[in-house]
Amino acid sequence: MEPDILELESFLPYRLYRLADTVSREFSRIYKERHGLTRPEWRTLSGLGERGTMTATELGEQSAMHKTKVSRAVAELERRRWLTRKPDENDRRVEHLALTKTGLAAYREMVPLAKAFERELLGKLSVEERVAIARGVAALEGTLERK
């Protein structure tokens, strides 16, 4: 093995990125084809569906998005009347976001599709492989968040 050569094929950052990109691209077909959502929009929908009510900042933290992405996604979902904003009582900078009936319906429709996608993906692995990916990803997440 040449020391001054980098094997892209086995370089972890590259492999991780390519893997995530492929998986995410395939999954995105689901919400893109069904509702024409972008990834930030899907994450916003998903975050609010899961938690009920959140501020834009919280959304950004929960779903690892830059605040401009959140802002744009929220604006678009609002335009579709999938969510509403309610000003905070005490702090007039803050808005509490929540899904409307329509937004919730879309969310409820997406959840089983998302779960099925994940199930199918993991279904191709052996039990040990599933354990391995879960453990490995968790470990890396752990090292990254504390910094």
Place this chain on the structure above:
Amino acid sequence: MEPDILELESFLPYRLYRLADTVSREFSRIYKERHGLTRPEWRTLSGLGERGTMTATELGEQSAMHKTKVSRAVAELERRRWLTRKPDENDRRVEHLALTKTGLAAYREMVPLAKAFERELLGKLSVEERVAIARGVAALEGTLERK
């Protein structure tokens, strides 16, 4: 556990993407700060450094990039005089790309930095965790490529 709720925090596509995004973003600082390269440019440099000579199509396959990304990255590296194109003898559509001395020097400078980055990342994991991530990623790669 509510069946009609999706926990983003434990949803594999999301976790993978976030992880890869974080790692890749951090790694990108290295080639961005040092040479002002974009990711496609870095991958092009890295691919040619590793293999010596490649066509644009091969580059795209090796580094999982859309052909327009390759085209643009190659154009930029050529502008910097980091690579040259040599027309194919038999097929005049094809160009063989190779790094110049300058390009190779940049590559040689980057390789140890890339390796150090990976080493440091993996260094925070236990041996079992390293095995787990390697195995898990390989398994998922396997399921995705055969389709």
Place this chain on the structure above:
DNA sequence: CCAAACTGGTTTCATTTGTAACCATTGAAA
């Protein structure tokens, strides 16, 4: 042969993204 389909690579255009500046409001300090 020769048209039609295909392939390597580039370009155009619309969309998405990131950075930085920005506005309004709030909290803390003097």
Place this chain on the structure above:
DNA sequence: TTTCAATGGTTACAAATGAAACCAGTTTGG
């Protein structure tokens, strides 16, 4: 209080991206 730093969120602008059209040049089938 007044001022100044910090915070929630939006906007403007430049750069990166993807889809589709495109321009050679090449292969294939009739």
